[in-house]
Amino acid sequence: MEQHLKILMVDDHPMIIEGYQMTLVATKKPHQHLDIDIAHDCDMAFELIKKASSSLDSLYDVCFFDISLPASKDGLITSGEDLAKIAREYLPDAKVVILTMFNESFRILNIIKEINPEGLLIKSDLTSSELAEAFQHILTNPPYYSSTVNTFLKTTITSDIYLDETNRKILHLLSKGVKTKSLKEHIDLSMSAIEKRKKHLKLLFDVEDGNDETLLKEARHKGFL
Missing domain, CATH: 1.10.10 (Arc Repressor Mutant, subunit A)
Incomplete structure (x- = not known):
């Protein structure tokens, strides 16, 4: 049975998004059809999220958000973390994947507490094969965390660093x-x-x-x- 998957990818580096797209298309299952939208900043991503939420036929199944993004013009959306919260509101059934260069333990824990994403990938850990594996895992049995994230979670029980x-x-x-x-x-x-x-x-x-x-x-x- 064919599986049609609508995906949003948000990153301010076009070459990185191109790499993500190529990897997912090249490694998808034979029965999977991928429809990928891209955005390079918070404003563009917010518009796509709002548009997608207006029709059952256009809802995103998976949203990839880079943490570091140019803020929206009104300054109300400052990061991929903010976009992830918006996606939770507008697209409650979508699986949220956070990608970040930051590997500080309390930063990672803050993301998990604030968003509880279905995927949390540290870019320094990421390879094409891991992205492909993570995508399929997130679709069927979330969450999927990079090895760095899993290490922090195993060694850190609590953290006082939590920013609302x-x-x-x-x-x-x-x-x-x-x-x-x-x-x-x-x-x-x-x-x-x-x-x-x-x-x-x-x-x-x-x-x-x-x-x-x-x-x-x-x-x-x-x-x-």
């Missing part, structure tokens, strides 16, 4: 040059609540000098920006 959507928005706004005193114009919190969150973020990222620039540097290093 508000904390991530604070980091994003600070990185765009928004001053602390102006954050309340973008976030529905009191100034004291924002200051408390900033203090907590600096504790999480071991920022000893208390400077926002140091916080942003550490957040970038750990893959949160």
